[in-house]
Amino acid sequence: MESISNKKTNPSLVLEKLQSLKFQNRPIPELQSPYDALVAVKFTGICGSDVHYWQRGSIGPFIVKQPLVLGHESSGIVTQIGSKVLSLQIGDRVALEPGVPCRRCTLCKAGTYNLCPEIAFAATPPYDGTLAKYYSLPEDLCYKLPDTVSLEEGALVEPLSVAVHLVRQGAVNPRSSVVVFGAGPVGLLCCAVARAFGAPKVIAVDIQPGRLEFARGFAATGTFLPAAGSDSSENAETLRQENALGLGADVVIDASGAEASIHTGIHVLRPGGTYVQGGMGRDEVRFPITAACTKELNVRGSFRYASGDYQLAIELIASGKVRAMELITAVVKFEDAERAFEDVKAGKGIKTLIAGVEDSK
Known part of the structure; x- marks a missing residue:
């Protein structure tokens, strides 16, 4: 250079x-x-x-x-x-x-x-x-x-604002159980924002054990490492059982963009739950549409950040909540x-x- x-x-x-x-x-x-x-x-x-x-x-x-x-x-x-x-x-x-x-x-x-x-x-x-x-x-x-x-x-206010918008799209509140797929920077920040919004149970999912270890010390209340060779339905069932999610999670946020995560996320949600897609992988993926329909899921996209997200991100850092x-x-x-x-x-x-x-x- x-x-x-x-x-x-x-x-x-x-x-x-x-x-x-x-x-x-x-x-x-x-x-x-x-x-x-x-x-x-x-x-x-x-x-x-x-x-x-x-x-x-x-x-x-x-x-x-x-x-x-x-x-x-x-x-x-x-x-x-x-x-x-x-x-x-x-x-x-x-x-x-x-x-x-x-x-x-x-x-x-x-x-x-x-x-x-x-x-x-x-x-x-x-x-x-x-x-x-x-x-x-x-x-x-x-x-x-x-x-x-x-x-x-x-x-870090910019990526935190992305996470704020994702969590807002999921309408996370103090009664929400939340599963976040992807423990990269945005996924980790989603865990932190969900906790700041009062969610008592926030589970981080990733295929890298080191990132899951970091997630647990940073903001997640629990973690899940998908089993190699298991399909998405099996992983979703194990995730529910290991984390006492009952009928399923209230909110799933995908910050990975991986097709396997999308499938597992749809299957781990309870009926009437909310799925928020933030990670961008391939332009087109297979989608478990029958599960989304029969459980009447709310499926939402999330793109960058909008009105109020940046200021809230700064306040979350200043307050020590993130x-x-x-x-x-x-x-x-x-x-x-x-x-x-x-x-x-x-x-x-x-x-x-x-x-x-x-x-x-």
Whole structure:
């Protein structure tokens, strides 16, 4: 990778082409509106979608056709504000919500701006992401962090907001038994949010024993390792029995995208239960539709986050109800970003952060 030492430009980590990352010194973003702010990015988490674009070049309809700056899980410090910005000051520490909706369509006006067809989301083709020295956003998408919340934790507000939205989609409450499939960062955070919402029983499911061990110490009240060679119905029955779920779980959240998890999740639900799909695997999978129909399940999708999710995520960290810092297993220098991507691809650790350009010196 080339040098990133030029202080007068905007060093950025760019997916130049499939499986090829490089540093580029790009122009510092100019404020496009008097309501915008410029932020010096301090920490950025590596998301599975970043790795997916790097390795495969597309996710569903989103295809990388030109060089793309990666990253969307970021925090930073405000360095410039537009003339009409009222809620921010230079020097404020902020978490960045990396999607700018149109604000005019029916979906935006309903508060479901995550579904806006015109949303410009960071590191989703063709929009550049936040793995750069500077990034600009409208002021209302820059959330001030309380003094008790670190900038490292601020970078985890984005994946935590995904988990908040998933748990909200499941209408989890203090009477809910919840099963979460996938003990990666989002799945683990779903466990924590479900507990914060009062769920007394939260079971984490994964095929990696080490992740299950972490899940139990982090937020899950129980864990389940699917038996190799057993079908989804058998695993669902064992999961019910081992965790005293009676007729089944009230809510299932899938954060894995694996077809086997989807099947087991549908079968482990009680009649009238709620299934929430958040993990994205293959574009199309087989689905146990008869079980979903005969049990009259509520089946819901979940995509990113919407109105109120980001602020609630910050409050959950600030209150100590979600111990987000425990997920961070590595913080690497900006110059070492490619190695960090390799480590995440290899499944090392839980959440890796890349420090901002200034922090890496």
